[in-house]
Amino acid sequence: MDLGTIIWNTVALFLTLCIFSFLYKDNPFYKFAEHLVVGVSAGYFAIILYFNGFIPKVWEPVTQKGEWWYLLPTILGMMTWARFSKKWSWISRFAIAFYMGIAVGVAIPLEMQQRVIKQLHATMLPVHFTNIQGVWNLLIMLGVLCGLIYFFFSMGHKGVVGGAARLGIWILMIGFGAGFGLTVMGRISLLADRITEIHNWYLMVTKALWGF
Amino acid sequence: MRREVPIVICFLAGFFFISDFFIPEPHWTQIAHRVNQWAIIVIAFAYVLGVGNIVRVNSQVIKRKERDWGYKILLLSGLVLMIILGIGFGIKEGTTFNWIFMNAMYPMQATMFSLLAFYIASAAFRAFRIRTWEAALLGVTAVLVMIGRVPVGEFLWRPFPDFIEWIMNVPQLAAKRAIMIGAALGAISTGLKVLVGLERTYMGGE
Numbered sequence: 143m144d145l146g147t148i149i150w151n152t153v154a155l156f157l158t159l160c161i162f163s164f165l166y167k168d169n170p171f172y173k174f175a176e177h178l179v180v181g182v183s184a185g186y187f188a189i190i191l192y193f194n195g196f197i198p199k200v201w202e203p204v205t206q207k208g209e210w211w212y213l214l215p216t217i218l219g220m221m222t223w224a225r226f227s228k229k230w231s232w233i234s235r236f237a238i239a240f241y242m243g244i245a246v247g248v249a250i251p252l253e254m255q256q257r258v259i260k261q262l263h264a265t266m267l268p269v270h271f272t273n274i275q276g277v278w279n280l281l282i283m284l285g286v287l288c289g290l291i292y293f294f295f296s297m298g299h300k301g302v303v304g305g306a307a308r309l310g311i312w313i314l315m316i317g318f319g320a321g322f323g324l325t326v327m328g329r330i331s332l333l334a335d336r337i338t339e340i341h342n343w344y345l346m347v348t349k350a351l352w353g354f
Numbered sequence: 355m356r357r358e359v360p361i362v363i364c365f366l367a368g369f370f371f372i373s374d375f376f377i378p379e380p381h382w383t384q385i386a387h388r389v390n391q392w393a394i395i396v397i398a399f400a401y402v403l404g405v406g407n408i409v410r411v412n413s414q415v416i417k418r419k420e421r422d423w424g425y426k427i428l429l430l431s432g433l434v435l436m437i438i439l440g441i442g443f444g445i446k447e448g449t450t451f452n453w454i455f456m457n458a459m460y461p462m463q464a465t466m467f468s469l470l471a472f473y474i475a476s477a478a479f480r481a482f483r484i485r486t487w488e489a490a491l492l493g494v495t496a497v498l499v500m501i502g503r504v505p506v507g508e509f510l511w512r513p514f515p516d517f518i519e520w521i522m523n524v525p526q527l528a529a530k531r532a533i534m535i536g537a538a539l540g541a542i543s544t545g546l547k548v549l550v551g552l553e554r555t556y557m558g559g560e
Contacts, residue, residue: 154457161465165472173425179462180408181429185436186451186459188405193445195398199391215392219399226406232356235557237396239360242556243367244393246545250368251375253545257538261531278520282528289532310532315488317529319495320521322478326496327503329471336468339461 148350155343158336285313361551368549408433495521 160175200216203209218240224233265286270276291303292310299307367389374386412426439451446452484490501507502518511517547553 150453150457154461157458158461158465161462161469164469173422174428175462177422177425177429178432179459179466181432182436182454182459183463184405184408185433185440186455188401188433188437189440189445189451191398191401192440195394199395199398212392212395215395216399218392219396222396222400222403223406225403226410231558235356235360236363237400238556239364240367241393241396241400242548243364243369244371244390246364246548247368247371247374248390250372250542250545253538253541257534258542261535261538265531278524281524282531285525285528286531286535289529290535293532293536311488312491313525313529314532315491316495316521316525317533319492320499320526320529322492323496323499323503326471326474326500329468329474332464332468333471336461336465 148346151343151346155340158340162336284309289313289317357554357557360557361554365549365551368545405433 157175157178160171163169164172200212203212218237221237222234224230265283267279267282268276269280269283288306288310290310292299292307292314294307297303370389371386374382409430412430415421415426416423416430436451436454439449439454443449443451478496482489482493484493499518499521501510502514502521507514507518544553548556
């Protein structure tokens with residue numbers, strides 16, 4: 143194992159421990175790592191956008207293919223920078239409005255197709271009592287219906303609607319509980335991954351120093 | 355003029371893309387694809403706005419020597435270093451830029467998220483009290499899912515993992531679908547309000 147790999151891994155270990163030190167209390171090591179990660183991340187994404195956005199979508203089409211019309215979105219994009227000036231910030235509205243229009247125009251049919259129609263289609267399940275799956279299908283249909291009734295505020299939640307909305311809350315609470323449980327387990331997986339990394343560093347260094 | 359023209363631009367751009375969905379005409383689709391690329395370019399330039407803001411805010415703190423100003427120098431140094439390394443030496447595997455990502459940025463971000471394992475549990479313990487039937491449902495489901503996802507669950511009760519699968523595939527699925535459909539309908543109605551100019555907060559300012 144070369145010295146460079148050991149040094150970089152040691153840097154990774156030091157920064158990991160700096161972040162973990164926050165478990166004790168806010169301290170200079172944590173602040174050091176916190177500020178470093180913000181700066182490095184901002185620089186990282188700026189460069190990723192430069193190489194994956196600006197170069198292939200503006201620079202190459204304009205300079206190599208002569209597709210000058212790509213200068214139009216470039217000018218629009220630069221107009222967003224007018225936000226830095228109080229006097230000229232209104233110029234940025236044109237670019238933001240253009241982007242918002244496209245984003246909304248793409249999102250409306252997509253949301254309707256993917257999240258409403260497809261989900262409703264997937265909920266239309268065969269209900270029968272020949273096996274247990276038919277009963278679960280009925281439960282899914284009722285759960286979705288009652289959950290949606292809970293979100294429907296144009297009618298008062300009284301009587302039958304109120305009962306359905308109440309059942310909807312119960313279903314939603316089970317969903318939130320499962321979501322919370324999964325999130326906690328996901329974070330614990332990340333924690334286990336970091337602890338494994340620390341252990342791997344220890345193995346690497348002992349092998350490099352003493353050969354075992 | 356400064357407010358009306360952006361609303362017209364927003365409406366025309368949005369209407370054009372909605373119409374593209376309903377008009378399966380190759381030339382129309384080609385134009386829509388090209389304009390969609392424009393949106394990516396606009397947002398790429400808008401990111402510069404974000405970076406500029408980081409520089410502006412932190413420079414002010416350094417200039418006034420406010421609290422933690424020394425750390426702000428570190429923050430800006432990290433930002434500048436990554437930009438210089440990326441533009442100067444590239445971003446491919448084996449470059450210093452890539453090494454910093456793999457050995458500094460990734461470990462720090464992963465550790466920050468893993469810290470939440472402690473804080474999410476302690477926050478839940480402090481804030482969450484089972485006072486109602488609904489709260490009990492949430493709490494019990496969360497605990498069951500957590501136990502069911504580790505080997506101890508199966509050790510306690512053999513069909514535990516199957517029971518958790520049932521929770522995920524029946525009540526959790528129904529809840530997820532209801533939330534998804536409700537959120538999508540909300541997003542569509544907000545989107546329509548943006549297009550017709552009823553929702554203008556995205557323009558900011560006066």
